[in-house]
Structure formats: C-alpha cells, structure tokens
Amino acid sequence: MITERIGYHAFRDRVMSAEEAAQLINNEETIATSGFGAGGTPKAVPRAVAAMAKERHALGEPFSVRLFTGASTMTDVDGVLADADAVSFRMPYMSDPVMRRKINAGSIAYVDTHLSRMAPWARAGFFGKIDVAIIEVALIRSDGGLVPTFAVGNAQTWLDLADRVIIEINTWHTPQIEGLHDILNTAGHDVPATLARITAPGIRVGQEVLRVDPNKIAAVVITHEAEQSITFRPDPDAEMIAGHIIDFLQNEVAHGRLPRALPPLQSGVGNIANAVMGGLANAPFDNLSAYTEVIQDGMLDMLRSGRMVSISGAALYLSPPCADFVNTHMHTLRDKIVLRPQEVSNNPSVVRALNAITMNSAVEIDIYGNVNSTRIAGSRVQNGIGGSGDFSRSAMLSIFMTPSIAKNRDISSIVPMVSHVDHISQDVQIMVTEQGVADLRGLCARGRARQIIEHCAHPDYRPFLWDYLYRAEQYSGGDTPHVLSEALSWHQRLINNGSMMPVN
Template identity: 50%
Template sequence: MDRIAHPGLRAKEMSAEDAAALIRPGHNVGMSGFTGAAYPKAVPVALAKQIGAAHAAGQDFRIGVWTGASTAPELDGELALVDGVDLRMPYQSDPETRKRINEGSMNYCDIHLSHVAPTVWQGFFGRLDTAVVEVAGIDEHGDLIPASSVGNNKTWLDIADQVILEVNEWHSLELLGMHDIYYGTELPPNRVPIPMTHPADRIGQTTLRVDPEKVVAVVRTNAPDRNSTLKPVDDISKQIAGHFLEFLEHQVKVGRIPKNLLPLQSGVGNIANAVLAGLDSGPFRNIYAYTEVIQDGMVDLLDSGTVAKASATAFSLSPPAAERMNERAAEYREKIILRPQEISNHPEVIRRLGVIACNGMVEADIYGNVNSTHVMGTRIMNGIGGSGDFARNSLISCFVSPSTAKGGDISVIVPMASHVDHTEHDVSAIATEWGLADLRGLSPKKRAKKIIDTCAHPDFRPALHEYFEWAQKVSKAQHTPHDLSKALGWHQRFLDEGTMHS
C-alpha cells in the first residue's frame, strides 16, 4: 500500500529542502523523537544547511527546538554545528549540543518530561510555530500511524501552527496497533483522573490525529533509527544489578511486594540492561514494565516470557534489535504499548501503579541527595529526563552507579552533592558495585553511615568517615551536619588537581 493513503496529504508531498524552507528564523519547532527513535531524518539536515547558508551571508537564523527527549546527530548535532538553536528543551545527549550549552551559546531548559506538554499548553515557551513529526504512514482518513516513539507528538500536532510530516518507510506498518494515544488530558481546573489501574490498560486510540489543513508538507524518507549499540555488560554492572535483584528478592520475602514484583521502570544504559538480564535468570515471572524506553534487555525478557507486557513511550534499541522489532512488529504489538510521554511519565499513574524505579546518577552525597545531571556542579551532561517523574512518585526509587569515575579519581559518593536533582526525600536506595543501601526509615546521620560503609569505594571510605566525623564536631546543628567550608572541597580538588584523592 502507499504509505501516504490520504489523497489530500499526498498532494502536499515535496522534498526535504522545500519543506525546510517553510521554517523561518525565530520559529519554535516541535520535533518528534525520544532517544534515537522516530526523530525526523531529512528535514533537520536540510534546515541546518539553510541555516548555515544564512549565517554565511551574514543573516541571523536560529530556532527553538523542542522534542520528546534526546534525538540523534542528524537533528541535534546538525543544528548545533551551524549554531542554529536558540533554546533547546527538554532533554539532549548530543556532544555538539552539550558543548554549546556549557559554553553558553545555546540556551537550555531542563524540565521533567511529564511537565513538557502541560507547560507548553500554558504557553511558557511561547508559540509553537512548526511541528516536524516522523510517522510510519498516513491512512486514508488522514490519521497518522505512529512509528518507534510517541514522546510529545500528540501535543506538537495539536498546537503547532503548521505541520511537516516525514513518512519513513523503514518503519514496519505492522506497528499499527502497538500505540495507545490518549486524548483525555486537560489543564486544571478541568483535569480528570487518568483511567489506568494496570500497566497493560489501553485508554486511547492507535493513531495520531492531525488537522489536514495545518499540514504544509509531506516528505518521504527511508532511513533507520540511530541508537548506539550497547556495550557488553561489564563486571561492575553485573555486580550492581546483582545487589538490586537481591534487594527485590528480599522485598518479596518480607511481603512488601508480590512475587511477580510491581511494574518496573529502568533508565537507559548498561546497568539497566544488566538488571534486565539478571531478571531473566532470577525467580520472578509474569513481570510488567511501566517505563519510558524499551531497550534490548526488555525485548529479551518479552521473548523469554519473563515480562508479560511492557508500557513505554519509545524504543531505544541497538541496530540489530531495531531490525528484529521491525521484522516481528506484529508479534511485539501484543506485548508492547507505546504511549505519549505525558502518560508514560504521569506522576498520578506512577504513584497509583506502585512502580519500582531504577535510574542512573552522576553522584550521591552521604545523606542521600542525588545529582543526575551535572558534572562538578555546573557542567550539564544530558538532563534530568524522566528520572524525577519516577523518583518522586514510585513506590521504590533506587539510584545506581559505579562507585568511582575517571579511572578512580572521582568518588561518586561525596560529602555534599555539587548539584541536587533528587533530594534525600525521593531516594529509597542507592547501589554501587559494593552494595545497596536501603535508606528508608533512616535519619540523615544513619543514612550517612550506611551509604559510606555500603556504597563508597574502599579507597574513599576513610576520607568520607573523616569528613562526617569532623562535620559532627564543628556543625552547630546536628540533624544534617556539614562543614560548608569543606563540603565541596572534593570537587574543588578535582578541578584544581585532577583527582579527588587528597
């Protein structure tokens, strides 16, 4: 079948260059994409060339770029290289984009992923001039067959003044039926409860709606998603995963969670995949996932039957796994539900379902405050993403990381976090390769002892104990004792000397 089955929209087919020319300087552009899944492949590249040409001619041409989350070099990278972005939000992982944010030439707004849609609807980022959305196809009614991510596409299509569609023939049309697009969200005071009580509930429709009159261009493409191939799971990741899985087994044993656990959320990365791999050899079966992204490890669990169904907003698959997903899309759509991120990350739903969350971190301090975004307090890495949505609202919220970085020169456990994304109130447990510290029910000073003795690298434990004991001596308040003159001294030492070791 023709991927563009609607005659009126087929008549608007044009080249990526002609479509990009419809985006003007100063436009805010809502792009599809969540991780390297279903981001537009052609229009951003063509737009970057036009911006570069404008700059070469002495003309100012920059745009606002809004997405679901991170994208890929053809979008974030190309636009950053020509200094074409004024404001980027809400999450990014591109090296060129990160470089410009940290040098101050690109504005960046890092917000919770569940907050993006309502914040945009309220107009805080201004008008959305253009939406550029990749889809798998357009049916005869003009409805859009979503591709490998949903993200904020529903919102972009609803509110943009004009819409450019990329129809990517690389995606399988068998994806139709996998998605669950809910159109019942409202702003206060008209907000109503999200009608979900189980991760596998379907509450919406399988296609995206768009006003055909707003569509100004349709571009055909045929190009794969670009996600990084996952690194082989290393020993440290396996050790961290082992501690987390042992913790879950204990929670079942003492009766806090059922034998098939509660819905699982896992962040992106090697440790998350190690945890998922460990689940396949563990005692748990008939597990459900309520998460943001589906990685290779989750697909393996669906294949083995360990996970019954998984709900997310996007795939984040290596190239071989992405090809497998395309080839077996009809089979996987019975096991996978892809939703808008305002639903996949909705605080009310996360709390109601009792999600068990596992996310990565940059560092944690001895009292349990977690930094997941900034290196040495000021240099942004990627952004908070959805970790805050899940940390604040999950039944159990665990943060994981190797205990050191930079070849052992940086301790991930520090006296005071140089930036805080997740306060001690939202952190149930912290795990490194040395162990897992369950922090629930502990006062700050008891948390400190637990974290140092359980999670810190042995090379740094004596210095952490020394700081903690000193802080108790000099602090006038003993609830959370600190010596503010020394609390960030480890970070300053690294900046000055290249190591946190004294």
C-alpha cells in the same frame, strides 16, 4: 510507495523534498519535533534545515530556531542543528555531545524540566507559540490518522499547537506498526478519570493514531532510514550493580515486602539499566511488567522469553539487532508493547497508582542521600533530568544506581555534598553501586550517611568520607552535619588537580 503510505489523498500533492520543506522554516521560529531518544525522531528535514543554516551563515545572514522535543534526539536533530549553530534555545532534555558543549559554552539557552511537565506547560503558553512541528510517522491512514514510529513523545501536543506541520514518512518502519500506540489526547478535561483506568501497564485508554487538522500540513517528506540505535557494551560494574539490585529484590520478596511477580518496573537509559533488565531475565521472578519511558534491549529480551508479559513506555530505544527484530516481528509484539505520549508514560499519578519500582542513574550521590543526575561539578550539564523525577518521587520503591568511582578513580561518585541536587533525599530510598546496597528507608540523616559510606563508597575514598562525617558530627553538629568549608572541596580538588583524591 507514496500511494501505500499516504492513504489520505489530500496529502499526496504536498509531497516534496526535505530541502524544499526546510525552506518553510524561518529564522527565529520555534520548531517542535517528535522523538524520544532516538525513537521517532525526524531525520531528513532537520539535516536539510542544518544545511540551510550553514548556507545562510556563509552569506552573513542570521538563522537559528528555538527547539522543543519529547526528550533527547541524538545526532538526528540535536547534533546536526547544534553543529550548524542553528539553535538558540533548547528544552526539555538533551544528551548530544555537540549540543552539550554549546549549552555549557553559553551559546544555546537550555531549560531542563521534568518530561511529564513539557506538554501541559506548552499548552498553557509558558513557552510562547510553536510555529512548525516536524513529526515522523510510518504511514498516513485514509482517515488522516498519523501512525507514529518508535516513539510518541509530545507529538500530539505539537500537532495541536503548531501553525504548520511537516510530516516525515519513514518507510523503514513496517506498516504493521499500526496498533502499537495508545494516544490519549491530554488536552481533554476527562484526563484524570481516564488515567485512573490504567490499572496495569498493558491497559489502553486512547486511540491508535495521532490526529491533526489537515489544513496545517505544509509538507510531506518520504524517507527510508533505520532508527539511530544504541550499542550496549559489557560493563563489569553494571553487572555487579545489577546483581546487587536483584539480590535486594529477592530479599524483599523473601520478607514479604514485595510480591513474587513484582510491581511494574521502570528503568532509565544506559548500560546499567540494561544490565539490570538482563539480570532480571535470569532471576526467579515471573509475570513481570514494566511501566517506563524508554524500552531497551533487556526488557525486550524478557518479553521475548516470556519472563515479562507487558511493557508500557514512551519509546523504543534499541540496539540495531533488536530494532530489526522489532520491525520484522511487529505483528507479534504490538499486543504486548504499548507506546504512549510522555505526559501519560511519565505521569506521576499513574506511577503512584501502580506502586512502581523505579531504577534511575546518578552522576553523584552525597552521604545523606541527595542525588545529582545532570551536572558535572555543579556547573556543566551532562544531560537533562528527563523522567527520573517523574518516576522516583511517586514510586513505591525508588532506587538510584551509579558506579562508585569514575575517570580511573579520580572521581568518587559518593561525596560529602552533591554539587547540584536533582533528587532530594526524601525521594531516594535505595542506593546501589558495585560495592553494595544502602537501604535508606526509615533512617535519619546520620544513619543514612553511615549506610551509604559503608555499603556504597569505594574503599579508596571510604576513609576520607568517614573522616569528614566524624569531624562534621564533632564540630558542626545538627541533624545533618556538614563542614561547610569542606563540603564542596572534593569538587574543587577535581577542578584544580584533576582528581578528588586528597593530596598527602
């Protein structure tokens, strides 16, 4: 197996256990891992680093690292290292519950930034030096090229910048994955002209493999582990939201504002996004394509059915059955799926050039169209902004979606004023909840408020939103009326009483 997966002979004498590789990482160093979501995330070495950290802490010795990734890494990196108190600093995105708890407790410093910005800012030196890169690959070619697995993320940038490199070869992935990736080294000076050649999601502009200076390779670790996968659950609200979005798109086509084939689609992560893709599989649209960051089951199903013809993304993030299907049928899929570095998959100039339709989730939305997609009650981070800002600001049509209520109706997702702003109202064109669709295009602030309250707010909270808007218009006035003493009172009630619902 080693001979089959390590074609570059010079690397064969660097094979060692994950535990031995972990010893190459020192306290207070910066480590950067591959991975975007669950896809492409190293597994054995981070676990070994976490175990080493616990041993050192038990001896009274300090050990922690600064952690950079592509996006979230689930428990494979974020979870095990946070649980071991082995992380002092984290960026640019996370969604693991243990990591989240410790960030919110203040024990881990967290920097949340747009995913397309991470690599160029790292190359500019804004975050200091990178000591060790830990990169998962399927195989090493005879010419030293590294074939990634289910994600590219920031892997090429980490290989370029790191002093030392640890490679995890994951033999669960088929060698036939070679050819799936399109890796443009964005450190070059001809990047804008090269990106301009991406005039459709399936067009390739880079090379198939990652490249690294052979002298940097400090260790090669062999693993055999399936990707940590997501399970999509049936969700009536998600299905209703999907239905509203599909009806809206059909209406846009009927009025000649969109072509029947639709521009390339982008969709965020989770049940709602996956439900939208599942609904589109049965909608009267043909020859669809996607230029997105995370490829989930719904998009894969459309590709398999022929409804979608090509998908470009940064990573595959699939349920176990779909992950197994992709691994088994890779030879038939790699010409229809393109995985790119996130600096390319999320590049605003490409999104703008393709006139993409973007669909992203929100934590809460205010009556004027500002979106909070990351913080609960303004303070507690739930996850990072991810790629939603990369896509929404540059989209031809920007859609945000959320259920109208949460926590057994104790929380309204439509509020007078969001407690944290990730997406300003100018970047938000369409809002969708299970209640309906608010088309905000061309509306002034007061017009937006009326659309959102009427079509997106839950009936239990709608009267209170109307009352707030009426009083704000009467007593405060202005282009965007607010009663500032009450604007965040809903969140304060939630903190005090456990519910946003006014007490009679």
